[in-house]
Amino acid sequence: MEVSRRSFLVGSAAVCAATGLHAPLLASVLQSSDDARNVRLEDGWEFYKGPLDGRFQVWHSEELVTWQKIAMPHCFNAYDACDPDTPAYRGVGWYRMKLKVTNPSSDGRTVLHFEGAGQRSEVWIGNERVGSHSGGYDEFVVDITDACAKTKGAEVQLAVRCDNERDIERMPSDLSDFTLYGGLYRAVHLVYLPAVSLEAVHTRVEFEPGKVAKIAVNGRLYGTGGVGVVLRLSLFDPQGKRVFEKTVERRAWTGEETFASFDLPQPQLWSTKTPSLYRCEVELNGVTVAHRFGVRHTRWEDHGPFFLNGERLAIRGTQRHEDHAGYAAAMPEELIRQEIRLMKEMGANFLRLAHYQQSRVVLEMCDELGIMVWEEVPWCRSGVGTKLFQERGKTQLTNMIDQHRNHACVVIWGLGNEDDWPGELNGEDHAAIRAYMTELRELSHKMDPERMTGYRRCDFAKDIPDVYSPSIWAGWYGGVYTEYKATLEKARPTVKHLLHVEWGADSHAGRHAEEPDAVLKQALADKDVAEKGLDYKLTGGAARVSKDGTWSETYACDLFDWYLKTLEELPWLPGAVQWVFKDFTTPLRVDNPVPRVNQKGLLTRDMVPKEGYFVFQSYWGERPMVRVYGHDWPVRWGKVGQERMVRVYSNCAEVELFLNGKSVGKKKRNAEDFPAAGLRWNLAFAAGKNELRAVGVGGVADTVSFEYQSAVWGKAEKLVLAVKSKGSGGTTVEALLLDAAGVRCLDSRAVVRFSLAGDGVLKDNLGTPTGSRVVQMYNGRAEITVAGTGMVGVVSDGVTAGFVAI
Template sequence: MYSRRQFLKTGTTAAAISILPCNLLHASIATLASGSTGSLDGAQSQRLSNGWEYLEGTMGGPWEVWHSKETAVWQSITMPHCFNAYDACDPDRPYYQGNGWYRTHVSIANPYKTGRTLLHFEGAGQTAAVYIGEKLVGKHVGGYDEFVVDITDLAATSSDIPLAVLCDNSRDLNRIPSDLSDFSLYGGLYRHVNLVYVPAVSLETVHVRSELAAPGSPAKISVLGWLYNPTDSNDPLEVTIEVVDAKGTSLYHSQEKIAPWKDAKELTNFTVKTPELWSPSSPHLYQCNITVGGQGGSYVAKETFGIRHTEFVEHGPFKLNGERLLLRGTHRHEDHAGYAAAMPDDLIDQEMQLMKDMGVNFIRLAHYQQSRRVLSNCDRLGILVWEEVPWCRGGVGNDVFKDMTRDKLRTMIAQHYNHPSILLWGLGNEDDWPTEYPEVNQQEIRALFQELNSLAHELDPSRFTTIRRCDFARDITDVYSPSIWAGWYRGEYTEYQKTLETERERVNHFFHAEWGADSHARRHSEDPDKVLAKITTGTGTDERGMDYLMTGGQSRVSKDGDWSETYACNLFDWYLKTQETLPWLTGSAQWIFKDFTTPLRIENPVPRINQKGVIERDMTKKESYFVFQSYWSDAPMVHLYGHSWPIRWGDEGELKMVKVYSNCDSAELFVNGKSVGVKHRNSQDFPAAGLRWMTPFVHGKNNLKVIATKGKVTVKDEIEFDYQTEKWGPPAKLALSEIGRKTIDGKELITVEGRVYDANGVLCLNARNLVHFSLAGDGTLIDNCGTSTGSRVVQMYNGRAQISLNSTGNVTIGISSQGVETVFYNPNMTKK
């Protein structure tokens, strides 16, 4: 049994910051919210999704929450809910940071006579105060970890209790992550809220520890339990443990009667002689079922776990289960069009499946602890994880700041310990960044990193630690990732390999997190690499200072490039072909899988959106998704570049490049029905791994078709586009037309497209005008989605821009751009 001192070191009972008067459970409560719901001898849980109301703004206090009919209008909502779901990418004003109140009534029906009634919050941004009636029962600081409030005593007084929660994402120097972070610090109850019933004595936390000395050896398994026994009951408990494999076959069973314990206790240990190992190609999961029975009833805990062996070779590759595995990764923020951080479960599942289908076997969760559902998907799909404490761009603040940083590391490890997908505990990100504090104090930053590194290894000796971009602290953690942005913030992408080789020698275990390029979806280029003629090489490829800005400093692609999908695909293509050739490389993680909001990038083509994703914020795939798939996926695939490129341009008879991204051995291209030859894939033949053709197009409509083969499997792709040979002058006039209409729930969904022409009426295919859509009448724009077709302010892509609207009557939409006359369109005038 662990001592009280050892137990506190694990942090599994560490109190939440500013905890008030009830105790907040701070541990891995997966079983509390997902235990047996079919009988009275298991944990009972109810998801509190409906019956909520929301109010944005301050209140006089909790009394006013329940007596505010004259002073406030509450909005009916469902959970989860983020109060920045609409405004986080508003092009005209910063997103709301302040108070958001939630209220509901909860019916209490605890099936256990002496049981405990708990409120389980899976995440609330960025601080949360919980009230029963007017009584404050708990306060939690931190937007990303779980917490539980025990409301047993108050719930006993009534079967219907008034519950209110105040969420606050106001700026706070003593809270992590920093408000200077390059992402929105969302507010609200944006993960599930659960009502949970447990017996008088239950399990707060279960950790299943697996030790595999070497691949092929037996696995040693130990099960640790932390008891939740707030009344200090001394009644004996019967503890039953059963472990089953993925097929449900029982591997181990034990049963014993023991007295209640304090702190952490090893409940059992056993050996699996021939374990089935967890890996991306075979993500085998075991399940440990623990039943704790006493006079107050039985509690069933169900935790999945995996068995695997990991190794980072010094100055060499990463090995999983004894074999080299190139980590092929990406990044994820919890963010989505129309929901912000409050993503529904099905969309989380869809997003994670899209990653797996792209060939991802690794993900860095940026830059904070993420939803339990994300981690469960990684376990199930076979995606290794770098999960990170939210110390992002914060420097080092006061003691409150430091305590919170330690606390979030403790809770992250406590709550996600059992996930076999987790490989790395991230201790911070870009903490060399100029911050709100007077200086970047390297000594203090190093000291906190050293403390966190020691703490992480105490809490979890089985996993590695890591940080990204803090060069003066690169020697502290097990694995380090420097800043390398060859071809975007500095240098050219052809400098990538040289930078990798240089950085490899500076640390024992090297990994490359964050690389890529912004791309404005639907924007394409006939000459994407033209900008490279302006770029200085040989002076480094890291991001420095304010490189992300569109002004100042030396020439860089991020500032002077065209932000086309075409350039991004070339950069990705070069990086991926390079990574394939380096047997010592552990791996990398491209930044980022999906576009997301940021308050720092108001000048981007979609304002306040970081556009480095391979999919848009609504999960529309960009062309670059298929570049990665062509290198990383196993299932045969083929993709013609240009599905969102309706008009190409050039001279009559000019040879134009057609690129095909595929993992197949060979491909044959047909142009307007005629074969132009077969090409064989060679990953080192840049671009497109040799699957490219130079061919003329005819003026007007053109058809491209490709047939690719991999073994005995044949796959096909086809696109059509116009080819424009007319030359254009400066943009001179706008036009607006309807391109789609359908009726949904009694409303007409109308999509319009704006185009810009020169004085002679020729479409300006390289135009990047910033346009504003406006609407008057009986309808609403579908905007603030953070996508290329869902923003009322957006840069054009090849002289075009689209948006949709819901119409319930007579409506007029306008499009304007500086220096060009505004035009209007009335859909009712053309309605058939």
């Protein structure tokens, strides 16, 4: 199968730099684990944030700037991405280090492999620019062989310029609802290649249930010439047994060609339950490259469900951004693995990668755990822009498919997102947008005929992608959540393959409600459940929960509960994909309870599960679980003797609840009995301390403790600040808002600001409710942690400030 980006020859780095494009990733770089030939460059780096002239100043800058010693990966927006006062830095960052280059092959090639760098990069050896790349998310390589040969001395001066400056000709759009991070935020490798190596190895699988699987192994060469090559291919089954081997002797070729094909008579299938993976190894000139692949079959019934390996499978999905507190885009690989494991433990079998190609670790984990993937090119919230903009988009799509198509988990190539957005260059040229989307679809089908293409929210082009999602946000950006089923039924006949992608609600972790959200009565008047225009803003437009609601975890759980209940009632629907698994930063939402953070996550930005996570687990999880709602609800309130609802989320058939050690009865789980699938009790709590314990079948149990406050509060008068806890991570202080009589104001959503005088440091800008110096209170409280000592203060408009010394 021919691909649109051809293999490149020796010396092509200069061409790449001139065009702004780059060659496809080398399989020898991507798939080889030979530590002697593939050196991960983690230590020895220095960083400077700001412009320098690469021709001289980077290595003669000590009188101009101060370099910071750092380790890779590194994002230069790790701290400022969600600063409440100042927008994140958009500009240049320089990285430099000295390399010892010792290629074991005397006639070999030396390349640098970048797993991802934002958002545009230039690579310099000494005072020579040897390559450049536009695009913050696909992997790329730069051949530095010739430049290194010119270097005198034992060490090579390497410098990399990254920038995330605003650029109307680069994807994604600057109007995107996520931070366009800058830096070398994924791994960097120094790779030694022989004179001729493998640029790409792909396995193409043709399979239908009940038939043999036909496997074709394709390859492209790097460093081709008029020479012969000897390829040694081995295929191993999921248990590690060799099931096929072949030696191929032939002349070198250009482009991508099939060099081996064979049948697997009774293949072990990859599925969400049993993700069986085969291993393909190809050796050339002493370098063995390997990748895993799966045998599986997908089918989308017109206006109907999705089938995997001939059986109907309900898609149960979530979505993720590559973002984490304290690291931003430079997430350590173990944190990525932990995040994907939490998705699987929740019961998710599908993951949309928003809105760009993500780390290879994500795809590897999804392969291993059995999570299907929609991976997307970053054509997000923009029109067709310029010709260069369009070419860059096609290049990113080409690279994404070329680099990730061996992964069994990928079932949809996403062509983009929300390209009906106002305010971008040519953003209202519907004909041009349709034409470009068609180009992307055809490019995807040419490169990978077996997979579907997908798109979300662009109704005037919904007939173009193979799978389409309209905008449905019943109960958040419009209407109420009880309209969800009717809205899906209405959308069903409008496209052949409907997959509902993006739905949910923001929730401010730690904020809970005793009564239903009052805004629901107003929202009933608006029957349009789509997100329209600038509905994400907290001002203007019709009444809607997203603008006028309380953003409590209680409301979010009820919305999730209703949606999940509804999904079980619609066997025709392929499935739905919740937005989003974990909170992430965005420059567009400075007024949110945590400034500049999209808080629709089921986890906070530091990966602490909110209550909503367990609602999903109660519907989708396989292991028995019980969760009493309100683990971070320390004080509940109401009148003396007033009954309050207790929600228990569980996948057990029956749950017994205990209040202060006494059973208050057993209840059967019934998904049609909203809320909490019938596992709810209305109880009167004792004044002061209370304990709730729920026990499911087999003894699985959960316990929460809290206080019950019956005193009615008046007007807020003062903030009180006190030390909550001390530990190795620092001292945590808690602010409480009280009335004149000292009664806690438990419904307060006041904005507070923490400050520190002294030698300590606030642990802020984490993008979490407990890690921001400016934050809305959650039920009249807020907290932050301090490393070191000093005087901590907290202020809010109209009330007396609070202080505490630590």
